[in-house]
Amino acid sequence: xxxxxxxxxxxxxxxxxxxxxxxxxxxxxxxxxxxxxxxxxxxxxxxxxxxxxxxxxxxxxxxxxxxxxxxxxxxxxxxxxxxxxxxxxxxxxxxxxxxxxxxxxxxxxxxxxxxxxx
Numbered sequence: 001x002x003x004x005x006x007x008x009x010x011x012x013x014x015x016x017x018x019x020x021x022x023x024x025x026x027x028x029x030x031x032x033x034x035x036x037x038x039x040x041x042x043x044x045x046x047x048x049x050x051x052x053x054x055x056x057x058x059x060x061x062x063x064x065x066x067x068x069x070x071x072x073x074x075x076x077x078x079x080x081x082x083x084x085x086x087x088x089x090x091x092x093x094x095x096x097x098x099x100x101x102x103x104x105x106x107x108x109x110x111x112x113x114x115x116x117x118x
Contacts, residue, residue, distance in 0.1 A: 008060070009086060012079045015059035020044075021052050025061060028075035035071045 015021055024038045039049030053073055056062035060079040065072045 008079070009083060011059045012061065012083050015055050015061055016083070018052070018055075021056055024052060024056065024073075025075060028062065028073060029077075032072050032074040035073065038073060 016025075020042055023041070027033055027038060027041075035046060035049050035053055038053065039046055042049070050071075053062055053064065053071075056073075057064060061076060062073050063076050065074075
């Protein structure tokens with residue numbers, strides 16, 4: 001079970017690793033779009049755009065509906081929520097570390113003020 005979850009998370013981060021796919025997701029957050037519409041800002045072929053969409057689909061980030069020759073894509077943000085929860089663990093870790101560093105720096109600053117007051 002843990003390995004399955006890890007593989008799903010790996011797939012999401014792989015999909016998010018590409019700036020073109022991240023931009024596509026941003027567009028899909030605004031509205032449903034066809035593969036042609038997703039490709040347009042990048043001046044890429046439909047085949048290239050479809051490859052990106054397939055990667056996003058494998059990660060569960062995009063759902064595609066075929067209407068005749070048009071492939072409509074919509075965002076499914078649930079996998080982003082799982083990735084966000086994973087990242088929040090490290091946010092808490094780094095916040096704790098940075099808070100400790102801040103305390104240490106204040107102690108050093110206070111000690112140096114005390115020494116200069118003498």
